[in-house]
Amino acid sequence: MRNIFLFIRRHFNLLLFLSLQIFSxxxxxxxxxxxxAVFSNTANNLTGGIxxxxxxxxxxxYLKKTNDSLLKANEFLYNKLKADFSLPDSLPRTYIDSIKIxxxxxYRKYSYMGAKVVSNSVTNQSNYIxxxxxxxxxxxxxxxxxxxxxSIVGIVTExxxxxxxxMSLLHKDSHISGKLLKGGETGILTWNGVDPNYISISxxxxxxxxxxxxxxxxxxxxxxxxxxxxxxxxEALYKESGSNFYKIKFRSATNFNDLQYVYVIxxxxxxxxxxxxxxxxxxx
Amino acid sequence: MNKLLKNILRFFAMIFVxxxxxxxxxxHQMITPYIYFVFILWLxxxxxRGLLMIVSFFLGATLDSFRHNPGFHAAACVLIAxxxxxxxxxxxxxxxxxxxxxxxxxxxxxxxxxxxIYAGFLxxxxxxxxxxxxxxxxxxxxxxxxxTILSTLISLLLLLIIEMxxxxxxxxxxxxx
Numbered sequence: 001m002r003n004i005f006l007f008i009r010r011h012f013n014l015l016l017f018l019s020l021q022i023f024s025x026x027x028x029x030x031x032x033x034x035x036x037a038v039f040s041n042t043a044n045n046l047t048g049g050i051x052x053x054x055x056x057x058x059x060x061x062y063l064k065k066t067n068d069s070l071l072k073a074n075e076f077l078y079n080k081l082k083a084d085f086s087l088p089d090s091l092p093r094t095y096i097d098s099i100k101i102x103x104x105x106x107y108r109k110y111s112y113m114g115a116k117v118v119s120n121s122v123t124n125q126s127n128y129i130x131x132x133x134x135x136x137x138x139x140x141x142x143x144x145x146x147x148x149x150x151s152i153v154g155i156v157t158e159x160x161x162x163x164x165x166x167m168s169l170l171h172k173d174s175h176i177s178g179k180l181l182k183g184g185e186t187g188i189l190t191w192n193g194v195d196p197n198y199i200s201i202s203x204x205x206x207x208x209x210x211x212x213x214x215x216x217x218x219x220x221x222x223x224x225x226x227x228x229x230x231x232x233x234x235e236a237l238y239k240e241s242g243s244n245f246y247k248i249k250f251r252s253a254t255n256f257n258d259l260q261y262v263y264v265i266x267x268x269x270x271x272x273x274x275x276x277x278x279x280x281x282x283x284x
Numbered sequence: 285m286n287k288l289l290k291n292i293l294r295f296f297a298m299i300f301v302x303x304x305x306x307x308x309x310x311x312h313q314m315i316t317p318y319i320y321f322v323f324i325l326w327l328x329x330x331x332x333r334g335l336l337m338i339v340s341f342f343l344g345a346t347l348d349s350f351r352h353n354p355g356f357h358a359a360a361c362v363l364i365a366x367x368x369x370x371x372x373x374x375x376x377x378x379x380x381x382x383x384x385x386x387x388x389x390x391x392x393x394x395x396x397x398x399x400x401i402y403a404g405f406l407x408x409x410x411x412x413x414x415x416x417x418x419x420x421x422x423x424x425x426x427x428x429x430x431x432t433i434l435s436t437l438i439s440l441l442l443l444l445i446i447e448m449x450x451x452x453x454x455x456x457x458x459x460x461x
Contacts, residue, residue: 024355024356121307
């Protein structure tokens with residue numbers, strides 16, 4: 001027994017060093033798996049407050065860019081206005097809109113909530129974005145996040161009372177399904193952890209006709225995003241030897257360097273789809 | 285100024301500069317300029333080794349909580365805190381210099397070159413261990429080495445600028461008291 005105490009006393013520094021290292025690595029491993037580190041809740045409320053003060057100052061420098069993107073978003077919406085279209089008299093058939101306006105809420109699948117970005121990073125291999133709405137605004141884990149110009153930003157992974165943490169597309173564990181706008185082939189997005197704003201999509205079969213500049217949109221297979229949100233524009237094509245698939249490198253539609261405002265998408269179907277999936281899992 | 289108060293202020297200053305200035309900079313999509321660990325390099329010679337490691341752990345954990353990735357910087361900081369006393373023993377010029385001065389600086393190391401070897405070695409260790417932990421799955425040694433070396437060079441440049449702007453007064457204390 002005495003020898004054990006002597007050993008601990010003699011090698012106290014080495015043991016302390018090893019235990020702190022093991023504790024750090026333990027934090028890294030568990031956090032990446034479950035995204036629920038013990039300290040994350042308190043740390044988010046503390047650092048979130050400091051970060052939002054900083055974001056208040058910082059946003060002045062981006063006002064011009066924010067204005068431009070809002071202008072574009074407004075232009076897009078104006079062009080969808082019904083009042084701007086008229087049916088020519090010569091049209092053989094008149095199409096009647098089947099949606100009843102007065103009961104629109106019944107048919108609504110997605111609703112959007114605006115949020116301000118409190119902190120953001122692109123330099124790490126696992127990048128997260130913090131936004132200033134949380135549990136009390138009805139944010140839940142698994143909701144999709146887009147920017148004002150309909151491009152995908154990421155998925156909510158952690159929610160506290162006043163803040164939510166979004167796993168950005170620039171995260172090595174982020175796997176969202178995407179789709180080619182032209183051909184309709186779907187694939188899985190992965191990020192290599194190196195270039196911000198450049199992501200790749202795999203599992204696109206070699207029979208697909210892809211050229212540089214093609215648009216990649218969200219597939220609508222997950223409940224997080226509606227179909228047709230922009231993901232990116234094809235930059236380069238690689239033929240994977242020994243497989244029947246392309247690996248496509250593309251530039252993300254979102255510029256992750258200057259995110260200021262985002263929208264969180266709430267899907268009405270999310271609960272139903274999740275219950276259905278859970279039922280399948282329960283079956284032996 | 286009181287030594288403890290000075291170090292506490294330094295702790296927060298380093299974290300704030302790192303999080304709100306340097307983390308926003310991305311050079312060639314590869315290099316993150318790190319400077320916060322200079323806090324560890326500047327801690328007094330006489331600090332207890334256990335305390336040194338615990339303080340370093342908290343420094344790293346504070347930065348991690350801003351970045352929502354617990355563990356990475358804490359691990360790297362603890363590593364350099366553990367290695368620091370060995371490097372100081374190797375690099376200190378003559379017997380007794382660490383008792384004549386309070387903390388590591390160009391003066392107490394007796395020249396620019398030994399001081400920068402001390403700083404550079406610890407920076408390389410910090411960056412290598414940090415990037416190794418971050419990379420985990422991406423085995424690309426060429427990218428890893430280039431990133432480590434370039435980030436260290438940028439950190440050294442920043443350290444040089446800091447040493448020139450904030451001149452730290454180093455009182456010579458004779459050990460005959």
